[in-house]
C-alpha cells in the first residue's frame with residue numbers, strides 16, 4: 120500500500136497549568152497529550168525531515184496537524200510550540216463554547232489567525248450530526264461558519280465532524296454550506312472524494328514509538344482489530360446505542 124498523507128488529530132495539550140474545560144464529554148481525557156509529549160512529537164517530525172503543511176499544500180509525504188474542540192490550552196500551550204517549530208495547524212472550534220471556561224475566547228482565536236493558524240468549524244453544539252434533523256444539521260454547518268467568518272473576518276473553509284459520526288448526506292450538506300474540506304475521524308467511504316479527509320487521533324497513552332508508527336501510516340495489529348470491532352459495534356448499535364455502550368465502558372475502565 121502506498122504511503123498516504125497523514126493528518127493528525129489532537130484535542131487538549133496539557134501541562135497541569137492551563138485549564139481543560141470543566142464538564143467535558145466522558146473519555147475526553149484519553150486524548151489529552153502532555154506538553155512535553157507534544158514537543159517530542161514535533162521534534163520527531165523535524166528530525167525525520169517530515170514537512171507540516173496546510174491541507175491544500177500537503178503532498179503524500181507530508182503531515183497535517185489538526186486540533187478539535189477549541190480548548191484554551193490550544194492557544195496558551197500548543198500555539199507557542201507550533202510557532203517555535205514554524206508549523207501551521209488547524210483548530211476546529213465549537214462555536215457556542217467560544218469564551219466559555221476552558222475554551223478559547225474570540226480574541227484568542229484572532230491571535231491564532233494572526234499567527235498563521237487556520238480556524239475551522241466543529242459545529243455549534245458538538246451534537247452528533249447523524250442524530251439531527253436536516254434543518255438542524257444545516258444550522259450546525261451554516262450558522263457556525265457565518266459566526267466565525269463574521270467575527271474573524273476571514274473565509275472559513277474547513278469543517279471537522281463532531282465526534283466523528285458522518286455519512287454521505289452530511290458530507291454533501293457540508294460542501295453545499297460552503298466548506299472546501301471536511302475532516303473525519305476514520306477512513307472515508309468514498310476514496311475518490313478529495314474534500315473528505317481521514318485523520319489519526321493522537322492519544323494520551325502513546326509513547327514516541329507509537330507516534331512514529333502513526334506518522335508512517337501504520338497501526339499495531341491489536342489496535343487494528345479493536346478498531347474493526349468498534350466499527351462493527353457502531354454499525355450494529357447505531358450511534359445512540361454505541362455512544363451509550365462506550366460511556367459505560369469508559370466508566371468501568373476508570
Ligand SMILES: [Zn+2]
Nearest residue numbers: 187188281282
Ligand atoms: Zn470534538
